[in-house]
Amino acid sequence: MAPRALALAAFLAIGFALSVSVSEYSLRLLNLAAISAVAVIGLNFAFGYAGLISLGHAAFMGLGAYILAILTTQAGWSPWLAALPAVLGTGLAATLIGVPLLRLKGHYLALATLGLNVSFGIVAANWIEVTGGTNGISRIPGLALFGHKLDSERPFLWLALVVVAILAVVASLVQRSRHGRAMMAVRDDETAASMAGINVTAIKVAAFALSAAYAAIAGCLFATHVHFISPDDFNFAHSITFLSMLIVGGEGRIAGAIIGAALLTFLPEWLRVLGESYLAFFGLMMLAILIFMPTGIVGLISRWRRPARGATPEAPAPATEGVRS
Amino acid sequence: MADLIQLLTNGLALGSVYALAAIGFVIVYSATGVVNFAAGQFVMLGTFAGVATLLNAGWPMPVGYVGALIAMALFGALFYLVVYLPLRSSPIVTVIIGTVAIGITLQNAALLTFGSWPFRLPSPFEGMMLEIGGAVVSVHAIAVVVATAVMILLLWLLLHRTAIGIGMRAVAQDAKAARLMGLRVQWLLAFSWILGAVMAGVAGLMLGPMWFADVNMGDPIALKAFAATVIGGFGSLPGAIAGGLFVGLAEVLGASYVSSAYKDLIAFGVMILFLLVRPQGIFGEPIQDRG
Numbered sequence: 001m002a003p004r005a006l007a008l009a010a011f012l013a014i015g016f017a018l019s020v021s022v023s024e025y026s027l028r029l030l031n032l033a034a035i036s037a038v039a040v041i042g043l044n045f046a047f048g049y050a051g052l053i054s055l056g057h058a059a060f061m062g063l064g065a066y067i068l069a070i071l072t073t074q075a076g077w078s079p080w081l082a083a084l085p086a087v088l089g090t091g092l093a094a095t096l097i098g099v100p101l102l103r104l105k106g107h108y109l110a111l112a113t114l115g116l117n118v119s120f121g122i123v124a125a126n127w128i129e130v131t132g133g134t135n136g137i138s139r140i141p142g143l144a145l146f147g148h149k150l151d152s153e154r155p156f157l158w159l160a161l162v163v164v165a166i167l168a169v170v171a172s173l174v175q176r177s178r179h180g181r182a183m184m185a186v187r188d189d190e191t192a193a194s195m196a197g198i199n200v201t202a203i204k205v206a207a208f209a210l211s212a213a214y215a216a217i218a219g220c221l222f223a224t225h226v227h228f229i230s231p232d233d234f235n236f237a238h239s240i241t242f243l244s245m246l247i248v249g250g251e252g253r254i255a256g257a258i259i260g261a262a263l264l265t266f267l268p269e270w271l272r273v274l275g276e277s278y279l280a281f282f283g284l285m286m287l288a289i290l291i292f293m294p295t296g297i298v299g300l301i302s303r304w305r306r307p308a309r310g311a312t313p314e315a316p317a318p319a320t321e322g323v324r325s
Numbered sequence: 326m327a328d329l330i331q332l333l334t335n336g337l338a339l340g341s342v343y344a345l346a347a348i349g350f351v352i353v354y355s356a357t358g359v360v361n362f363a364a365g366q367f368v369m370l371g372t373f374a375g376v377a378t379l380l381n382a383g384w385p386m387p388v389g390y391v392g393a394l395i396a397m398a399l400f401g402a403l404f405y406l407v408v409y410l411p412l413r414s415s416p417i418v419t420v421i422i423g424t425v426a427i428g429i430t431l432q433n434a435a436l437l438t439f440g441s442w443p444f445r446l447p448s449p450f451e452g453m454m455l456e457i458g459g460a461v462v463s464v465h466a467i468a469v470v471v472a473t474a475v476m477i478l479l480l481w482l483l484l485h486r487t488a489i490g491i492g493m494r495a496v497a498q499d500a501k502a503a504r505l506m507g508l509r510v511q512w513l514l515a516f517s518w519i520l521g522a523v524m525a526g527v528a529g530l531m532l533g534p535m536w537f538a539d540v541n542m543g544d545p546i547a548l549k550a551f552a553a554t555v556i557g558g559f560g561s562l563p564g565a566i567a568g569g570l571f572v573g574l575a576e577v578l579g580a581s582y583v584s585s586a587y588k589d590l591i592a593f594g595v596m597i598l599f600l601l602v603r604p605q606g607i608f609g610e611p612i613q614d615r616g
Contacts, residue, residue, distance in 0.1 A: 053418055100601050106417055107360040108559070111551050112600045115593040118548055122593075126586040237544075240362075244422045251418075277437055283430030290423045291411040 004172060007255060008165060015161040019154055027153035029265055034160035035221045037261035040245045041164070041171050041254055042214020047243065048252035049180060050207035051187030052102060055239045056113030057215050059120035062234025064090045064216025065223040069137040070130065079143050083220040087213050094212030098205040117236040124231040136230025143224045156225055163221065167214060168254050174210070175254070183207045184252075248289050250296030259297055330460035332577050338466035340573020341473035342368075342532045346550040347557070347565035348480065349524035355497040355560045356517035357409060362421050363428035365547025366435075367522055371397055371529020372538045373435055376444045386449050394526050401522025405515045428543065435540040446533025469531045476527055477566060483520075484562075493517055549576075552596040558609025567607055571595070 018030060039061055046052040064086040071082035097116065104112055124131045131137065142151045143159065150156045174180045182203045185193040194200045223229050241264065249260020267285070271278040293300050350364040361367075374393035378384045384392060404427075412423050453464035484490035495503040496513045504510045528546075536542060553572045557564025572592045579588040599606060 047418070053421075055421075104600055104604060107421070108555075108600060108604055110360070110417075110421060111555055112597055114548075115552065115597045115600075119590055119593045119597070122587065122590050240422070240425050243418065244426070247418060247422050277433060279433035280430045280437070283426040283428070283433065286426035286429075287408065287411075287423050290415065290419050290426070294415060294419065 008169065011168075011258065012161060012165055015157070015164075019157045019161070024153060027157055029269060030262075031153060031157050031160055031225055033262045033265035034157065034164050035218050035225065036242065036245060036265055037164050037258045038160075038167055038221060039215045039218035040242050040249070040257040040261045041167055042211040042218070043242050043246055044171065044211070044252065044254065044257045045174070045183065045207045045214070046211035047246060048257075049175065049183035049187060050204055052204060052208060053106065053110040053243075054113045054208070054211070055110050055236060055243065056117040056120075057211070057242050058234040058236060058238035059117040060090050060094060060212040060215035061219035061222065061238070062120060062124065062229070062231070063093060064219030065229045065234070066124065066131060066137070066219075067216075068220045069140045069223050069229055072141050073137055073139060079141055079220070079224050083217070086220050087216045090216035090219075091209045091213040094209040095205055098208040099201070102201065102204045102208060114236055114239070117234075117239050121231045121235060124234070131231070134231060136228060136233075138228045140223045140227045140229065142227060150224075160221060160225075163217070164258065167217065168258065171214075171254050179203070179206065244286065246296075248286070248293075248296055250298030250300075253296070253298045256296050256298035263297070327458065327460035328581075330458050331462055332581055333574070334457075334460075334462040334466050334470075336574035336577035337570060338469040338535065338573070339577060340570035341470050342528045342535070342569075343546070343549045343553050343572050344566045344569025345473055345476060345524050345528035345531070346546055347553040347569045348477075348562060349521040349528065350550050350554055351560060351562055351565045352517055352524065353521040354554075356493055357413070357514055359409060359412075359420055359424070360417065361521075362424040362547065363404075363408075363431060363543075364525065364550055365543035365545070366428040366431040367397075367400075367525035367543075368529040368532065368546045368550075369435060369540065369543035370400060370431060371526035372446060372533040372542065373439055373444075373529075373540070374526060375446050375530045375533050376439060376538050379447060380444060390530060393530060394523055397522045397526030397529075398519045401519035402515060404522065405518040409514070409518060432540055432543060439538075439540060441540065443537035443539040444533075446530070446538050448534035451534075465534055469535075472527070472531065476524070480520075480524075480562070489513070489516060493520075549573075549592060552592045554606075555596045555604075556592075556599050556606055558606025561606065561608040564606050564608035 015030075015034075019027065022030070039057060043054065043057050046054050067086035067089050068079060068082045071077040071085065072079050101109070101112055101116075125134050127133075142149060143156075144150060145159065148155065150159050182193065182198045185196065185198055186200050186203050190200050193203075219234075222233070226233075245260035245264045246257055247260070248264060249258070250256025268278060268282050271281050271285075274281055295303065346364065346368050349367060350361055353359055353361050353364075371393065374396045375389065377396075378389035378392040379386070382389070382392075408423065408427050412420050415423070448465040448468075450464035450468055454461050455464050455467065482490075484494055492503070492508050492513050493516065495506070495508060496510055496517075500510055503513075532542075532546070549572050550569070553568030554565055555568070556571055557566065557568030575591040575595070576588050579591045583591070
């Protein structure tokens with residue numbers, strides 16, 4: 001079997017084994033990890049391949065979740081049907097935002113997307129007629145498949161595992177396609193990429209829209225899993241968490257996105273034994289991971305397995321701009 | 326009219342705090358290239374350094390303020406050693422995530438030390454009011470504006486009239502050339518962190534009596550300081566001042582004349598607009614990080 005098929009089979013086997021062996025509480029965390037994994041695999045298109053720093057991904061997740069929630073609770077749509085406009089609408093919104101915004105790079109893009117995420121939160125909290133304000137939207141219907149309701153944690157996890165697997169395969173196909181290589185070319189050197197005939201803006205917008213569509217799928221899963229959404233669920237802190245998951249797992253790697261999402265979902269829970277100070281330790285551990293594993297967990301594993309080829313070299317630190325005091 | 330005077334005073338006072346927070350952020354960014362996402366927690370620590378010296382230890386006003394700022398200077402040095410040095414050659418995203426992570430640690434540490442109950446930090450002008458043109462404004466608000474102006478003047482003198490300040494500007498322009506000229510670059514970078522932390526500390530001490538001292542106050546301040554920095558021009562000190570005052574005035578006037586719910590949308594909307602139309606901000610030079 002090819003290594004990728006092997007990884008996929010291993011992922012599904014481990015996921016299924018966990019789904020029938022762990023406690024209800026761990027099942028809930030696994031579901032949240034799987035939902036985050038969808039968003040982080042998506043973020044990998046924008047950041048891992050195309051090098052676009054997005055701190056606004058939680059807003060796209062929220063946009064998808066809100067579209068689904070509004071269509072199901074107010075218009076009575078089936079959640080499966082409502083997911084379609086949720087994902088397509090979010091992708092379209094990302095395209096419209098991306099065209100002007102993606103001219104920005106580095107921390108300018110990071111702050112612009114952060115500003116978008118904060119603005120999304122303000123609108124979601126105050127546009128009460130549509131979003132329910134800070135009370136959010138409750139009683140979002142759950143998903144059902146062949147007449148079986150996926151309301152409890154275990155069946156939902158099976159669905160989530162399949163969704164993650166399918167989206168990972170799609171991401172892997174995109175990565176190996178012309179377009180995926182074009183994204184990486186844009187990340188590594190924009191000028192060279194455009195000299196090679198790549199439409200840089202179009203590729204960036206495509207990567208951004210695709211990653212937003214993945215985030216919207218995560219939002220749909222979240223809304224149908226928890227049955228309740230509020231602006232806090234899509235706070236900018238979640239965007240930073242998604243980016244942390246990708247960096248810790250290993251940027252540019254689909255396996256890294258999944259491992260990072262799982263690790264950063266469970267790590268705070270494992271640290272809870274430390275009592276009230278667990279968040280302080282969490283922050284320090286994150287810092288330690290960033291310092292000692294700059295290529296993430298997957299990067300570390302592949303460097304250890306194939307020392308000759310090595311991991312992709314880190315991008316050089318951006319040059320300091322001049323002070324204008 | 327009386328309302329307007331009151332709102333303008335409060336807006337300028339809040340804007341002064343944002344300006345100082347933005348200055349602290351910009352000093353560090355200009356010198357080290359680090360986009361410090363823990364900048365808001367620096368201000369929070371400044372407020373709580375004041376809580377520790379003035380309320381918990383019960384020191385008298387001037388001694389308490391000096392003690393709090395010395396604590397902030399030490400904190401800046403510690404941050405340089407523990408966070409900046411290990412991450413200094415990392416890609417920008419790693420630095421962003423790293424400073425966010427340490428911000429979580431700082432917030433949790435403050436929660437463990439001071440508890441979740443908010444404190445009311447006293448002002449030297451506690452309860453004093455002044456009547457200007459029929460409007461009643463708090464003396465603290467006026468003092469904040471004046472103190473900020475004095476801080477900016479001192480900072481300007483430091484950067485333009487002292488060897489250490491001129492050295493800092495040299496490092497910010499070209500660290501390699503500065504090293505070749507025999508400047509002690511590492512010391513100057515450490516001093517930038519110390520100065521940035523002290524500026525944030527002053528902002529925190531002035532903000533304490535205006536808001537309640539709450540361990541969760543860091544994030545909203547950081548977001549406003551980022552907006553101020555972008556609007557004024559990334560890396561520009563006059564820009565940080567102009568941007569800070571704009572964000573403060575927009576918040577106070579917007580809450581009163583537009584909508585208290587959407588007041589914060591003004592600052593972030595203007596910030597995004599600036600990024601799209603004029604990413605170098607009001608005072609910035611054309612930037613390289615743009616396609």
